[in-house]
Amino acid sequence: MKYFVTIGGREIPVEVKGDRVTVAGREYQAHLAPVPGTPLRQLLLGDRSLTVAMQSGGRGAWRLESRGLRLDLEVVDERTRHIRDLAGPGAGRTGGGQVRSPMPGLVVRLLVEPGETVEAGAGLVVLEAMKMENELRAHGPGRVTAVLVAPGQAVEKGQPLVELAPLST
Amino acid sequence: MKYFVTIGGREIPVEVKGDRVTVAGREYQAHLAPVPGTPLRQLLLGDRSLTVAMQSGGRGAWRLESRGLRLDLEVVDERTRHIRDLAGPGAGRTGGGQVRSPMPGLVVRLLVEPGETVEAGAGLVVLEAMKMENELRAHGPGRVTAVLVAPGQAVEKGQPLVELAPLST
Amino acid sequence: MPFRVLVANRGEIALRIIRACHEEGLEAIAVYSDADRLSPQVRAADHAVPIGPSPPSESYLRIDRLLEAARRTGASAVHPGYGFLAERAAFAQAVEDAGLVFVGPPARAIRAMGDKTEARRRMQAAGVPIVPGLTVPVTDPDAARRAAAELGFPVLVKAAAGGGGRGMRVVQAPEELAGALETAASEAGKAFGDPAVYLEKYIERPRHVEIQILADRERTVHLGERECSIQRRHQKLVEEAPSVALTPELRQRMGQAAVAAARAVDYRSAGTCEFLLAPDGSFYFLEMNTRIQVEHPVTELVYGVDLVREQLRIAQGLPMRVPATPLAPRGWALECRITSEDPAHGFLPSTGRIEYLRVPAGPGVRWDGGFEVGDEVGLHYDSLLGKVVVWGATREEAVRRMRRALEELVISGVATNQAFHLRLLADDAFLRGEFASQFLDRRPDLLAAQLSDDQMTALAVAAALAEDEARAIRKPVVGDEIAATRWRLAGLWDGLRG
């Protein structure tokens, strides 16, 4: 079976045939063994050794943790990839101009109002979490179309806070 | 509910009523909480703190591990205990005069023959395990009624090796 | 009557103190909030007492509940750890008033050092060099602007109470001053219950060097320096002892200044004088932390002294075990703070349950952790999960050992800054010791995740194999079986009807 693994914005094709895998143009003997009672799996790729914590998110989504790096990977087979390609680029993306809370916390101050134009890096909302005030900033220039929270409000991770529209230049 | 806990040959009555227990004539607030993802449970007995690894063997049998001590406990309720008492002492015991292998290993030498009379502490069988020869000895004086294994034979933990009959004095 | 110590804290420092109690042969009493019922401090202590709901304001900051717990369990002493109430003179006073021993300095020493403005005045009087600045709090923006102009920009706006970076702002130009005053005062008010801030000259490219102090009834000694320049937003991330910037002669001078500072307030127990060390070798007293510090282990490793155990001895009125001959550091120690902050997302706090933990071990490695498998990492408390501390004969050996230790550490269930530390320890400038307090501000590259092609390939293979296996073993599970049975049952009904 041929898989396409998306990792850190890159797509890496991996062909799996029994205990042999072909990746980056080379064939290896490979063995992945779960460590009982732990989220760990031990990979031998040729004689290279690597232990990774792995968690399945279903539908080909995998979260890997290795040496403190946490990585979300997606594994699809050839057929699924083909269907996706037909659906066109960008299909499935959500959230366009919404600034979401990157963590649970408390809204301390709003730094913008609807209608206001902001530059890249401008502060939007001050959020308190773990005893620190954190200023959330705009990734690019835009116009505030909606403010979705109020000071004093508790917010969840991922909750939309502010909506920005791109500047029409 | 009143329970009778057998531990190290002693029976300790424990009465459980919600979050209160009565033991050794004193009543305490008690709380036992499992530590997720581990065999541990955390006990608060009054303000005393103790963490124990616990494993259920079913039917009131519990294996506890605390500070390196491994203990097999039995918990029965009043009714069960009453029924047992009626069945008489010793009911349910097995293995009387059998000397069993305390570990998996290999029989190296037999030190006794059927019919032989042995004293307490006499060597019966030499077993090899983990690169060491281990001599199994008689717990008390007796007469060998059967030798159940042969040199070179691999034995399991708990496998009967020799049968002894008490000396008729 | 046995000496029993109530540990009025949580996390790694609570466990650290309980360990010290047990090694001194003392009983330890833990306290816990609702969220901490299963925490390491409860598991390690001999006794444990609930003190209220999870928010600190309803538990770890409640002096009344802590004293009630001490009374109930017959405690002889209270160790405050760091953070929470550790530097509140009112707490030390309340403990003393309840007839218990406060394992730390006397309330009056905390009070004297707690008011930063007052402390600066005293230090100046005691001949300890201080950073030029205002010795009174400032609120009026105009007054602040005039003072700043006199000192010369950049200036630092700083909370009068507290520390640890909260209520602190660097101001580069006059027009930023009013905003900085407001934010700093707001943070200070929230964090310390006191919005007072003051102004001082901002020393550029300083090193952050602190001197450890230990004082019993007879003696006040210093145990050398710690270098704490690797910080992010004024939060220390990496500390070491000794500092590459200190000669034995400079160590001696800074040590004497720290001892003078401690003596000026009749100090007892462990404490730390923070200094800014300018590139020209001049140094300025910043403040005294009247508590045990997070980073105390690096001093312990190079001086062979157990600071927390000495605190416990001093609290019992015993002399400290530190030899009277001047001590010199032996070898090199490094500490990396492992926090539940995700460098991939701007160091924002991460939460979750610890699913798996493998702590680093082996030669020269010390793990001071505050959590175990099964613990929930939430948002109520500080994000410090634990500290990896190593000792090596030289700085280079210590760095290599730290890298090895960090590669061994596995924490699953919550994102941490572990990978950031590994990147830092491979950085040339860090290895040469060429850094100052703003090092990380100038090196955003160290904050981003890095992955070699080899690593990427291996991880891709692992994911592909795992997916391949998951597909192969995807068989009807129990839930499906019930559904199928019900479906057959429903079909049967249909058959009966039809």
Next chain:
Amino acid sequence: MPFRVLVANRGEIALRIIRACHEEGLEAIAVYSDADRLSPQVRAADHAVPIGPSPPSESYLRIDRLLEAARRTGASAVHPGYGFLAERAAFAQAVEDAGLVFVGPPARAIRAMGDKTEARRRMQAAGVPIVPGLTVPVTDPDAARRAAAELGFPVLVKAAAGGGGRGMRVVQAPEELAGALETAASEAGKAFGDPAVYLEKYIERPRHVEIQILADRERTVHLGERECSIQRRHQKLVEEAPSVALTPELRQRMGQAAVAAARAVDYRSAGTCEFLLAPDGSFYFLEMNTRIQVEHPVTELVYGVDLVREQLRIAQGLPMRVPATPLAPRGWALECRITSEDPAHGFLPSTGRIEYLRVPAGPGVRWDGGFEVGDEVGLHYDSLLGKVVVWGATREEAVRRMRRALEELVISGVATNQAFHLRLLADDAFLRGEFASQFLDRRPDLLAAQLSDDQMTALAVAAALAEDEARAIRKPVVGDEIAATRWRLAGLWDGLRG
């Protein structure tokens, strides 16, 4: 070309060596038997190569497979660890012949020290004191009886090859001699492939003291002693450095004897000279272990030297980093060996899967482990699971710290000797340091489990609460639901039929 080290071992020593490689910036190659696919050495190494089935004779003892693994992975050197092939001159020779570096002494030094009888002759010639005895192997019971009568009972029957207590018997009286010769020869044959045994005078109530040696091309130095008197059936259980029995003057004399012994065989790398130390202060060379020892960490902690890293340096032709000035031990170090042996059942081996592991940590504690959660502890290999090693400023502090560390250690899934160590560390005679090699033979009470009334009560309550909860939540589970559905379905069929 990078220096890559193949680690021809398993368990804690394999992990120890891999850690040292990484700290020296060297790549490590693990080998593994079928049983060890997931073992810590595989997980920690950069590369891992299978070498055969689980029995050591088909994997870790297979010189051909180890050399093939080295060739395949481009290894530059082979570290043998301890046990297995570590003291087989033939292995060192084969490694040298393959053009690789053997991380240990030259084959000829192993050969010279490996034949105990030959070694005794050489040592005598070099002026090293030895125990009176035969210098040739003995097989004939009559000859043995005559020799024993000359030496005077008790005598010791001892394997010419090997060590570690196997093939060793104390004989108190002439009539026991023949049986002891037979058993010892049988064990020696099995363990070392050589049934030759010899006889020597048995020193009563001796201490078992050994001296650590380190030698590079230029220098041979000693790093003081280790006290290894706490043994059970000649297997060491607790080791410490320094020894309460040594004065600096005696340390110096024993150290010089050990250096002379090493020089007599042109020794390189780390090695250990074992001595019997009689109560009158006289000492006798027993044998030289031409490898790194299990208990090497206690020396590392009091001398600040990393012995395995120095081995790696010496193997690369680099000078050792040990200062030329005479070294003195600093503080006190203790090691407790944690084995999968059940003291409640006569120390018999216990097997199982590690379900949970919590290693001791915090100040002054070192954990050198050889297993992780998920590992199977089987019967193929040695029962050593790991070593708890502590450092303290004094022996008393080290003992207290060890007790604290042992109370923290949790190993679930296999019975261990952990509780025995806790009993030993609470024993007055041990605390006073009054013990000799037969200490445990005279103290069977330390082998039996002890439980205070308080502990018993708490454990009984835990069990009662757990049982109570188990009964309360015993509700129809999914399996029951399926059964119930099937039962209803069956009833329906019955209804249709009826």
